[in-house]
Amino acid sequence: MTRAALALAILAALTGCGGSGTGGGDSNEQATVFAASSLPEVFPKIDPEATYNFAGSDDLATQIREGAPADVYAAASPKYPDELYAEGLVDKPEVFATNRLVLIVPKGNPAGIESVDDLRKKGVKLVIGAEGVPIGDYTRTVLENMGASDVLDQVVSEEDDVKGVVGKVSLGEADAGFVYVTDVKPVADKVTAIELPAEAQAEVKYEIAVVKDAQHHDAAHAFVEQVLGEQGQATLAAAGFGPP
Amino acid sequence: MRRPFEVLLAVSAGLVLAFLLVPVVALFLRIPPGDLVSQLTSEVAVDALIVSLKTSLVAHAIVLLFGTPAAYFIATKRFRGRAAVLTMIELPLVLPPAVAGIALFAAFGRAGLLGGTLDAAGISIPFTQAAVVLAVIFVSSPFYVRLGISAFEAVDPRLIEASRTLGAGPRRTFFRVALPLAAGGLSAASALAFARGLGEFGATIMFAGSLQGVTQTLPLAIYAQLDLDFDVALALGAFLVVVTVAVLLTVKLLPSWTRFTLISLAPSARTDSS
Amino acid sequence: MDTLHVDLARSLRSYRLELALDVDGVVALAGPSGAGKTTVLRTIAGLARPDSGRIALGGEVWFDSASHVDCTPEERSVGLVFQDYALFPHMTVADNVAYGGGQAGELLTRFGIEPLARLKPGELSGGERQRVALARALARNPGVLLLDEPLAALDAHTRARVRGELRGILEGLALPTLVVTHSFEDAAALTDTIGVLVDGKLIQSGTAAELVAAPTTPFVADFTGANLLPGRARAAGDGLTEVILADGTLIVSTDQLSGQVGAVIHPWEVGIARSMPLDSMQNHVRGAIESLVPVANRMRIRVGPLTAEITAESAARLGLAPGEEVVASFKASGTRLIPLA
Numbered sequence: 001m002t003r004a005a006l007a008l009a010i011l012a013a014l015t016g017c018g019g020s021g022t023g024g025g026d027s028n029e030q031a032t033v034f035a036a037s038s039l040p041e042v043f044p045k046i047d048p049e050a051t052y053n054f055a056g057s058d059d060l061a062t063q064i065r066e067g068a069p070a071d072v073y074a075a076a077s078p079k080y081p082d083e084l085y086a087e088g089l090v091d092k093p094e095v096f097a098t099n100r101l102v103l104i105v106p107k108g109n110p111a112g113i114e115s116v117d118d119l120r121k122k123g124v125k126l127v128i129g130a131e132g133v134p135i136g137d138y139t140r141t142v143l144e145n146m147g148a149s150d151v152l153d154q155v156v157s158e159e160d161d162v163k164g165v166v167g168k169v170s171l172g173e174a175d176a177g178f179v180y181v182t183d184v185k186p187v188a189d190k191v192t193a194i195e196l197p198a199e200a201q202a203e204v205k206y207e208i209a210v211v212k213d214a215q216h217h218d219a220a221h222a223f224v225e226q227v228l229g230e231q232g233q234a235t236l237a238a239a240g241f242g243p244p
Numbered sequence: 245m246r247r248p249f250e251v252l253l254a255v256s257a258g259l260v261l262a263f264l265l266v267p268v269v270a271l272f273l274r275i276p277p278g279d280l281v282s283q284l285t286s287e288v289a290v291d292a293l294i295v296s297l298k299t300s301l302v303a304h305a306i307v308l309l310f311g312t313p314a315a316y317f318i319a320t321k322r323f324r325g326r327a328a329v330l331t332m333i334e335l336p337l338v339l340p341p342a343v344a345g346i347a348l349f350a351a352f353g354r355a356g357l358l359g360g361t362l363d364a365a366g367i368s369i370p371f372t373q374a375a376v377v378l379a380v381i382f383v384s385s386p387f388y389v390r391l392g393i394s395a396f397e398a399v400d401p402r403l404i405e406a407s408r409t410l411g412a413g414p415r416r417t418f419f420r421v422a423l424p425l426a427a428g429g430l431s432a433a434s435a436l437a438f439a440r441g442l443g444e445f446g447a448t449i450m451f452a453g454s455l456q457g458v459t460q461t462l463p464l465a466i467y468a469q470l471d472l473d474f475d476v477a478l479a480l481g482a483f484l485v486v487v488t489v490a491v492l493l494t495v496k497l498l499p500s501w502t503r504f505t506l507i508s509l510a511p512s513a514r515t516d517s518s
Numbered sequence: 519m520d521t522l523h524v525d526l527a528r529s530l531r532s533y534r535l536e537l538a539l540d541v542d543g544v545v546a547l548a549g550p551s552g553a554g555k556t557t558v559l560r561t562i563a564g565l566a567r568p569d570s571g572r573i574a575l576g577g578e579v580w581f582d583s584a585s586h587v588d589c590t591p592e593e594r595s596v597g598l599v600f601q602d603y604a605l606f607p608h609m610t611v612a613d614n615v616a617y618g619g620g621q622a623g624e625l626l627t628r629f630g631i632e633p634l635a636r637l638k639p640g641e642l643s644g645g646e647r648q649r650v651a652l653a654r655a656l657a658r659n660p661g662v663l664l665l666d667e668p669l670a671a672l673d674a675h676t677r678a679r680v681r682g683e684l685r686g687i688l689e690g691l692a693l694p695t696l697v698v699t700h701s702f703e704d705a706a707a708l709t710d711t712i713g714v715l716v717d718g719k720l721i722q723s724g725t726a727a728e729l730v731a732a733p734t735t736p737f738v739a740d741f742t743g744a745n746l747l748p749g750r751a752r753a754a755g756d757g758l759t760e761v762i763l764a765d766g767t768l769i770v771s772t773d774q775l776s777g778q779v780g781a782v783i784h785p786w787e788v789g790i791a792r793s794m795p796l797d798s799m800q801n802h803v804r805g806a807i808e809s810l811v812p813v814a815n816r817m818r819i820r821v822g823p824l825t826a827e828i829t830a831e832s833a834a835r836l837g838l839a840p841g842e843e844v845v846a847s848f849k850a851s852g853t854r855l856i857p858l859a
Contacts, residue, residue, distance in 0.1 A: 058471035110354065125371060125428040127453065132472045155303075156371035157453025160467065168453070173370045253800050406604040407801050408591035409563050410618035420617075 032069055034060040036076035036134065036206070037161040037226045038180045042239040043074070046232045047141050047223055052085075056133045056161035064089060064211060073219035074208040074227070076162075076180075077134035081207040093209035096227050098242035100136075100201050101142050101240065103194040104169050111175035115194065119151045119176060126151065127174040130158035135165065141180040141202040166191075179233035180204070182214075182240040206241070268485055275478050281477030291457040292465035292480060299461060300442050301371055303380035307388050307437055312430065315392030316422060320359050320404070330393075336386045341446020344382055349452040352378065375452035384441035388433045395429025396422060439488045459494035519543075520576030522694040526561055526568035530554060535568075538549035541662075541694040546705035548698075549715035553612050555698040556601075558715070559664045562696070563598045564591035575694070597655030601666045603647045612636065618658035625653040629687075645676045652687070662687075663695040669704050681707045687688035701741050702726075714738050730784070736856060739782045745759070745824050747781040751855060758850060765823070767787050769801040771853035782854035788826035789847045790819055790836065800850040807840050815842045821846045 057075035138230030154220035168174040170190040407417040445463040452459040469477040522541040535554040560566040573581040612635040616622035626632040629649045706726035713723035733739035754760040805822030817833035
């Protein structure tokens with residue numbers, strides 16, 4: 001009898017402390033930010049206190065749909081935030097940055113790639129993002145703009161997020177990959193970036209929105225404000241992002 | 245009134261069972277039954293099925309072919325460093341799959357240990373179906389070999405000795421005595437290894453990449469389709485569960501030969517009558 | 519019949535096994551468990567390797583440490599019957615017997631196990647399994663037969679019956695045969711020559727009768743079922759020796775020995791009477807009957823430190839009951855003395 005009572009007491013104590021209850025505005029809590037995988041180097045610089053979950057923007061959208069406890073959603077494309085807004089899951093999204101694509105090759109350039117044309121060389125191992133993942137969609141747009149969609153025949157792997165592409169090229173196992181220019185700096189010692197013609201670039205817009213069911217509403221709004229504010233914008237620019 | 249301790253045991257068992265079954269059942273409840281079959285005939289699904297089937301079967305054949313004699317050798321020979329060998333076999337079991345993927349790159353990738361040799365021979369492994377096979381072998385063979393060793397160890401060494409004194413060399417002894425008696429344990433090991441290989445994800449997506457029709461196995465297809473077409477992902481997931489359960493059940497229901505290792509110790513059915 | 523020459527030495531955990539033996543008939547290796555008997559069989563069969571020695575059947579050398587010969591078990595012409603028979607559980611009786619090659623049919627008939635041919639070992643009784651194991655070992659036409667505790671796995675009733683059958687079979691085979699057992703009775707029943715192995719050494723060998731009549735060590739005396747009374751001996755004139763037993767009793771023996779000895783008296787040489795008999799038996803021990811045990815058509819009676827064996831008739835005539843005071847008597851000439859310590 002005493003043992004059971006003790007167990008119950010411990011259980012109650014555990015659930016009692018630490019639990020934040022439902023909804024409400026706890027201004028002292030940090031925000032949980034779901035952000036695209038091209039943002040892990042820059043977002044923590046804007047707000048080191050927030051809790052982050054980085055993944056492909058499409059994955060994050062699915063998670064939010066399934067009820068994941070996100071407070072803020074930041075995607076590398078307007079597609080998913082707009083969808084979630086239409087579904088009533090997030091507040092109206094706002095553009096907070098832009099980006100552009102580059103072609104990267106491993107340092108040492110084993111396949112001798114100097115341009116998109118060179119990707120047509122026999123046996124070239126090209127890695128891109130999968131369809132539905134923002135980087136994947138952007139890559140296909142850019143290639144179409146350049147009239148080089150045939151290059152897609154050289155694809156050996158379609159990654160679930162941009163870091164997968166970065167990883168395979170950094171390891172030296174892929175000959176080339178399409179990533180954001182902002183992804184280059186963290187791995188500058190392992191890859192070389194090849195610029196793409198400005199007119200072929202896709203419109204890469206990053207959008208951010210507060211999740212309607214956010215547990216930390218105040219913190220969420222504060223985060224968004226930070227990103228859109230002067231400091232945030234400066235940090236983004238320093239990392240290589242374009243203005244919204 | 246049952247004793248509280250026994251009630252606790254039953255409750256624990258019930259909780260574990262429920263925890264394992266509920267997600268699986270929920271998965272099936274989510275799919276409109278008619279949809280399941282139609283989703284599975286989509287191009288993505290069919291491609292994934294073919295890739296998984298090919299790579300799993302090839303990988304498994306290799307695991308059985310090399311793993312069985314390996315397990316027998318380790319089970320029956322006393323040699324120095326045996327404990328270390330056993331640990332090495334178990335290593336891939338505890339290695340995070342993504343790490344396994346990187347390890348495979350480190351070994352067979354272009355920049356890897358054997359990269360130069362493979363390159364000279366004109367062979368490139370990453371991002372190919374061969375890479376999928378290697379990844380599957382890497383994660384599933386420890387299951388087979390480890391359990392296979394136990395299966396062979398369970399064979400009464402006296403029987404092996406008897407075979408030798410009856411004029412059978414090591415080879416005949418293996419095929420006529422050791423293998424049949426270990427067959428029960430080996431089939432169970434095989435089923436587990438196959439199921440594990442079928443569900444392999446991390447090492448595959450790293451080392452082989454994901455390309456529909458080439459390297460996109462069932463688990464990789466599920467992951468890719470999760471955001472694109474959730475229904476296809478569900479259908480593929482359900483299908484994977486069905487196949488895995490079928491494999492495991494088949495082994496359980498096949499006549500088991502494991503009984504025989506205990507026969508010599510069991511009380512006899514006939515008694516000596518004078 | 520070829521002779522099996524066994525000459526081996528091997529260091530075991532607590533002692534050193536050293537054995538030199540020539541087997542050209544049915545020979546028993548008897549002794550307590552752990553004496554190394556099974557190791558001897560395994561060594562002959564090639565399942566264990568001695569540190570040094572030579573094992574050969576006639577001119578065929580199976581092991582010779584000097585010339586680095588070490589044949590594998592399958593190369594040696596041995597038939598080994600394991601203690602628990604080691605029948606292949608997944609094969610039928612017929613397949614088991616046929617495993618070593620050769621004709622199973624004839625052996626099945628010879629051992630009377632033809633009706634069992636399609637059964638699996640798990641469905642057989644102990645006695646049946648033994649016959650299958652024997653048939654299997656012989657199917658290969660081995661040059662040597664090795665039996666490890668052939669009767670140990672049987673219940674008492676079956677054991678008695680099988681003992682007799684087995685003797686006949688072994689005699690009929692005309693093969694050098696080595697039977698390992700911890701039971702003197704089994705050894706005596708199955709073989710002509712018994713070697714007693716203790717702590718890795720052969721301490722005595724001979725026929726069963728020889729071992730019983732003239733044990734050279736207390737162990738052999740004990741092993742063969744004789745009485746052993748420890749005491750201190752000194753010469754007593756007339757070619758006799760006096761022995762003072764531990765409890766102070768004085769007995770006399772015609773053997774000549776002095777110092778710490780063990781007096782060996784066979785149970786059937788001890789007479790029982792209600793009062794001191796007036797005859798030529800010279801040694802008397804008074805005591806209360808501790809137990810009365812019928813054994814076949816005789817009665818084993820324990821009086822003090824002595825075990826006597828008299829006919830059931832005599833026992834009935836005397837009307838003995840436990841607790842009664844009797845006198846156990848035995849001749850000085852029937853009292854063997856062996857050195858102790």
